[in-house]
Amino acid sequence: MRHLLGYAIRRFGWMLLTLWIVYTVSFVLMRSVPGNPFSSERTVPPAIERQLRARYNLDAPPIRQYFDYAIGIVTRGDLGWCLRLEDYSVNQVLAEGFPVSASLAIFGLVFAIALGIPAGVISAVRRGSLADLSMMTAAVLGIAVPNFVLASIVILLFVFMLPLFPAAGWGTLAQIVLPAFCLGAPVAAYIARLTRAGMLEVLSREHVRTAYAKGLSNRAVILKHVLPGAMLPVVSYLGPATAGVLTGSLVLEKIFAIPGMGSHFINAALQRDYTLAMGMVLTYTVLLFLMNSIVDISYAVIDPRVKLQ
Amino acid sequence: MTEPNPSAPLLSVRDLHVSFQTDDGLIEAVRGVSFDLARGETLGIVGESGSGKSVTNLALMGVIPTPPGRIDQGKANFDGHDLLAMSQSRLMAIRGRRIGMIFQDPMTALNPLMTIGQQLTEVTRRHLGLSPTAADRRAAEMLEMVGISSPGERLGDYPHEFSGGMRQRVMIAMALSCEPDILIADEPTTALDVTIQAQILELLAELQQRRGTSIILVTHDLGVVAGVCDRVLVMYAGRVVEQATVGDLFAAHRHPYTLGLLQSLPRLDRDQSTRLDAIAGQPPDMARIPSGCSFRPRCPVAMERCETDSPPLRELGPGHASACWHDDAAAAKRAAANADSPSEADR
Amino acid sequence: MTDPITNWTPSGSSAVASDRPSLEQLAETERRQVLARLLDESREIRGTSLWSDAWRRLRRRRTAMVSLAGLIVLIILAVLTPLLPLQSPIDKDLQNRRLLPPEWSSVTMGSREGLGFADRSLVAELRRFDAEIDDLRRRLADTSDASARKDLENKIRQRTEIEHPFNQLWNRLGPVSWTMCRMRIAVFGDYAIPSLFGTDKLGRDLLARVFWGARVSLVVGVVATLVSLVIGVTYGATAGYLGGTVDAVMMRIVDILYSIPFIFVVIFLITFLGEDTVKAWLQARGIEQITIFYFVIGAIYWLTMSRVVRGQVLSLRNEQFIEAARTIGASPARIVFRHLVPNVLGVVIVYLTLTIPAVMLFEAFLSFLGLGVAPPDVSWGQLLNDGVEALSSVKLFWWVVIFPGAALAATLFALNFLGDGVRDALDPKLKNRD
Secondary structure, three states: OHHHHHHHHHHHHHHHHHHHHHHHHHHHHHHHOOOOOOOOOOOOOHHHHHHHHHHOOOOOOHHHHHHHHHHHHHHHOOOOEOOOOOOOEHHHHHHHHHHHHHHHHHHHHHHHHHHHHHHHHHHHHOOOOHHHHHHHHHHHHHHHOOHHHHHHHHHHHHHHHOOOOOOOOOOOHHHHHHHHHHHHHHHHHHHHHHHHHHHHHHHOOHHHHHHHHOOOOHHHHHHHHHHHHHHHHHHHHHHHHHHHHHHHHHHHHHHOOOOOHHHHHHHHHHOOOHHHHHHHHHHHHHHHHHHHHHHHHHHHHHOOOOOOO | OOOOOOOOOOEEEEEEEEEEEEOOEEEEEEEEEEEEEOOOOEEEEEOOOOOOHHHHHHHHHOOOOOOOEEEEEEEEEEOOEEHHHOOHHHHHHHEOOOEEEEOOOHHHHOOOOOOHHHHHHHHHHHHOOOOHHHHHHHHHHHHHHOOOOOHHHHOOOOHHHOOHHHHHHHHHHHHHOOOOOEEEEEOOOOOOOHHHHHHHHHHHHHHHHHHOOEEEEEEOOHHHHHHHOOEEEEEEOOEEEEEEEHHHHHHOOOOHHHHHHHHOOOOOOOOOOOOOOOOOOOOOOOOOOOOOOOOHHHOOOOOHHHHHOOOOOEEEEOOEEEOOOHHHHHHHHHHHHHHHOHHHHHO | OOOOOOOHHHHHHHHHHHOOOOHHHOOHHHHHHHHHHHHHHHHHHHHHHHHHHHHHHHHHOHHHHHHHHHHHHHHHHHHHHHHOOOOOOOOOOOOOOOOOOOOOOOEEOOOOHHHOOHHHOHHHHHHHHHHHHHHHHHHHHHOOOHHHHHHHHHHHHHHHHHOOHHHHHOOOOOHHHHHHHHHHHHHHOOEEOOOOOOEOOOOOEHHHHHHHHHHHHHHHHHHHHHHHHHHHHHHHHHHHHHOHHHHHHHHHHHHHHHOOOHHHHHHHHHHHHHOHHHHHHHHHOOOOHHHHHHHHHHHHOHHHHHHHHHHHHHHHHOOHHHHHHHHOOOOHHHHHHHHHHHHHHHHHHHHHHHHHHHHHHHHHHHHHOOOOOOOOOOOHHHHHHHHHHHHOOOOOOOHHHHHHHHHHHHHHHHHHHHHHHHHHHHOHHHHOOO
16 A cells, blocks of 8 residues: 555656646747737737737736746646637636547447457467457457548448448437447457467466366466456556547547547647647646556556556 | 275376477377376386476376377376366366376466465365365465465465475465375476475475375486485386386386486586586487487487387386387396396396 | 577687687788688678578568568559659549549540640640740740840749649659659650549549558658657667666656657647748748658657667677677777667667558548648548548548548558568567577
């Protein structure tokens, strides 16, 4: 338990450092764009411009802005106002987009795990069989086909040719199926390959022979002695997988017109909404840090030889 | 335990053949091995790596990975049943329950992700149907028996928290926790320090005396054989080339390979200036076993006949057999020597 | 890790030396010859072992070899694209050719009315245009008046640079591509391959666009990977070679960078770079946006490379054969180039082959989002973006996504397979296994 606490504190420290770096770089870039954010827009009446300048704290010297903004984030969790979405604060956008993206990501990940692990286990146990061959071919395809290509294909197949699912939108279960599938497919493919390789590796270890020599059934050996060890590479992959899912949700939210963080982020980027984009980058950093920490901890839970660092 | 016929061997292996399909072609790892194991006996199996000694035992336990491995033919009669013809589920009831096995490398033979306690109780709960608490108690007893201090606390430890010798003790405890009739020990001391080796061997000998377990001890170390075994099989290239009691093996060995093994043993009583005589040449490539006697390319006394015919394992005396064409000549010579000086031959 | 190849030089030469007369007994010149021969021998031994060994291993993997062959064909086709009788990748035909399904009927180059070509043929138009230029040139030769000459020169330059018929059919051809296009016209005339892949929503030929897109996608993949290579190897080798505190600090920085969601940062950066004022600032300094794009992508893929190189250098630094080389008096430069570089090269090549598909995928991803390669440049990601936008219509325009998607997927597929094969062939950890 002491390990865990120390680990959590250290990780938190690194996260703050990382966030600070991201914040500083973003801030410098944001403020080094010549002119003020509204100069390129239609002419704004002076009264409104004054109001806007006050809202974005543009009258303060840059250093002052830097600290005010940072203090706002740290003390109130306030990421400021969007530059382009009128009368929306970054927090509001996040609050709207986050649940949508999170559920999409969770559906995608759960789907990937539920599909990838059994596929990997079966191909390892029935190595060389037709099932193994076809599943591993599918896995290579899943890795090579980018998810936006996959998305286009499934839209062609299941929206236009066989109208089983709606093309876009958010809210019903039917609308989640296709994007979650496209999001999870590459991850599932990786997980299946990692599981299979891990299983084969553990199966060749001597302690598995010991387990058989103890008279355990095949099933018990696979489930109790092989699978946990085979899961280690899969667990360490879940960190990158989360990053992949977050990235993938950018395109999929765009293709399927889902109002999540990804769509907002892309719009922010396309419309040069710096405050929104920065708030999103910071949020994504925190998410990734959290996920990586969870992965580290679960790794240490599974493998007692690993010490959290 | 009462046995209808105490003189019948507990385990009787006949003409065992095991092969592996590899990239280099079919490898016949075991080519017609036969032996008996009596109740309470310690049988040593010696030979170089690749001689088929481990494969023989893995085949008996039914843990040869198939494919690429395959048991081509043979019988292994254990307590009235053929181990090699048994269904997996029946074999499972015997493995760990009536035949225990310990492996060469205790560093890798234990599951690193499970506590010692979990691994120990797994066997007794499966075979003896013990409750979790009873299994824990039993596990602690077993650890105590193999000489691990404060066993109750150590049940929750993971293998990496034990030293090599301690892990081998755990392995022994695990293999013996259902009080099996046979313990197969596959090079149990090879991976250990010399001092630890002695402790482990002592432990095995002591446990055997206490429980009357039969032991098959696979090793390439003749010193170990001398210390622990009653009888010895010498294997070469998948065959038994000599079979003898420990006394005969050291005093009246017959096969040139056995002689080679004995000569390559460092000895304190030998002249320090003479070099150790390693057996010339390499162990055979199992994918291309020489015709005739497989030891011929390395044999200092090979004859013409050795090139064409493979010598069978022939009884030379009670409990002593060897597979060498020279035995014919030797038998003749001995007969002549007997006639000359009967007193010497009586010995 | 025992590596037979890298251990060769010192032990190999001493072994060879032992069955020759001892060096002291030889005259100076002979001694030099012997040493030179030994050096050559040792070089040969290493040269054949490492690379031919890896090549042999790679050749045994059929998937990797098929992928390699496919990629070579792809690269040749991409390089030769201007020579192929393809239709124009940028010429739009909103009236007649929007979203045509794949078809077999051939198209005459320059036949679209809107182009206003002579005889509605590119060849005829070129002839007319060249005659016009020749005419201008003749007039230039005839004129002696300085200001009139200048006028004519300007006119010629403007006509050839801007009003040339090629500029209506192709986007900013480089000098080499320009020559190739000329050759293609000379060989094939007005013939153009039919729209086998159909046309897009602006009536452009998809086959031509996929081919021209391959050039951009491949160049991005290679250039960005090279950028990552330079950064990663320099950083990793420095950290590994210096070791100690410097190494610890440098690797800690890499750790921090690892935990930043880079893709989002890059999108943020591209946002910044896309700002009009920034664009103008860059253009004023002659920096093209696509160059920046290469560097930005390359700059995020160096982390793994630096870690791997650093690990390799660090472990090699303490290897015995380096010690051995040092004790026989090899100079540091020799140690670095003869011992470290060949050993590090293996892992570098492995990660190069694995980075290229990752970078290409990322480019496609960004272009798909409209944040990458900007029109009129074409890339596969962009084609897919166009395709997906065209999808949400009543009719089934499958060809607009299937063909670019298949091109991208097949390339990534081949690159992944090749990368796996190369890794297995070169990975020193697997080396002694078979």
